[in-house]
Amino acid sequence: MGDVFKALADPTRRTILDELTERDGQTLFEICVRLTSRxxxxxxxxAVSQHLAVLEEAGLITTRKQGRYKFHHLDTTPLAAIFERWPVTRKGQAP
Amino acid sequence: MGDVFKALADPTRRTILDELTERDGQTLFEICVRLTSRxxxxxxxxAVSQHLAVLEEAGLITTRKQGRYKFHHLDTTPLAAIFERWPVTRKGQAP
DNA sequence: AGGATAGGCAAGCCGTCACTTGCCTGTCAA
DNA sequence: TTGACAGGCAAGTGACGGCTTGCCTATCCT
Known part of the structure; x- marks a missing residue:
């Protein structure tokens, strides 16, 4: 579980997750281009490849290899463990 | 928002949050004792004091000073922003 | 076949972080 | 009032993390 937070601790990796949220299944070069242009x-x-490796080890992305392309897919299921560990109490919620 | 993940990246700080989840409003020495004993x-x-400072700066704990004691209270509201940024899709959920 | 494309591996540099050590301030009780 | 208790403020150190550089492998297209 610590891998998830370590992965999310870096702003570049969070931006990568944002990009995959908007457009899932991107390749390494696509992510590079979007990081620079947007x-x-x-x-x-x-550098981006290493970030993707960290994200994959944390279980936040999965990879699918096809020919010489490697597509990266977002997987947010590890985030659910956060709320199970520390329940988020919003305002107006029963104590 | 990056402060939240940086704060959660350390296992000791996560354990401190666990302790405050189980028993809220602890003082610095109480947290020290529980970290060593449990x-x-x-x-x-x-070291624990610095961890608490990081957690407070991230907004994950609030402090209440009373005499020579300083009580630390858990605040999980910053965690809600995680789900708003990357919606968690569980199995069996509509695409 | 051969060049171009997509990606991987490994070593090195520099900054940040966790932790310690040493000392100082404020508060309570005897 | 004086010591004991709860906490704070630095400065220093060792390790880890992010990024680069250089080179190598595999796949596709002509």
Whole structure:
């Protein structure tokens, strides 16, 4: 479970999750392009690749290889464990 | 929002949140004792104090000072922003 | 077949972070 | 009032993390 938070601790990785939320199943180069063109993040391909490896190890993304392409898919199920551990109490909720 | 994930990235801080979930409004020394006695974590008082500062800056705990005691209270409302950003899709949920 | 494309592996650099050590401030009780 | 208790403020150290550089493998297209 610690891997999930470690993965989410980096702002670039959170931006990657945002990009996959908007358009799922992107490849490494697509993510690189969108990070530079839409978020002004000029990162090396290897840097993004390492970020994706961290996200995959945390279980937040799954990969599907097809030919020479590797597509990345978002998986938010690990986030559900957060709420089971520390229930979120909003205003007006019963104590 | 990045402060929340940075705060949750450390296992000791997550354990502190667990302790405050079980018993809210603890003081610094109480947390120290419970970390050592129940979680086998032998940390200095200052180390725990720094962890609490990080958690407070992230908005995950609030402090209430009374005399020479300072009580720490859990606040899980920042966690709600996680689900608003990346909706958790459980199995059997409508696409 | 051969070049171009998509991606992987490994070492190195630099900043941040967790933790300690040392000392100082404020509050309560005897 | 003086010590004991609860907490705070730094500065220093060692390790981990993010990023780059350089090179290598695999797949597709002409």
């Amino acid at each position: 978020h002004q993040l000029s990162l090396t391909r290897q | 979680h086998q974590l032998s940390l200095t008082r200052q």
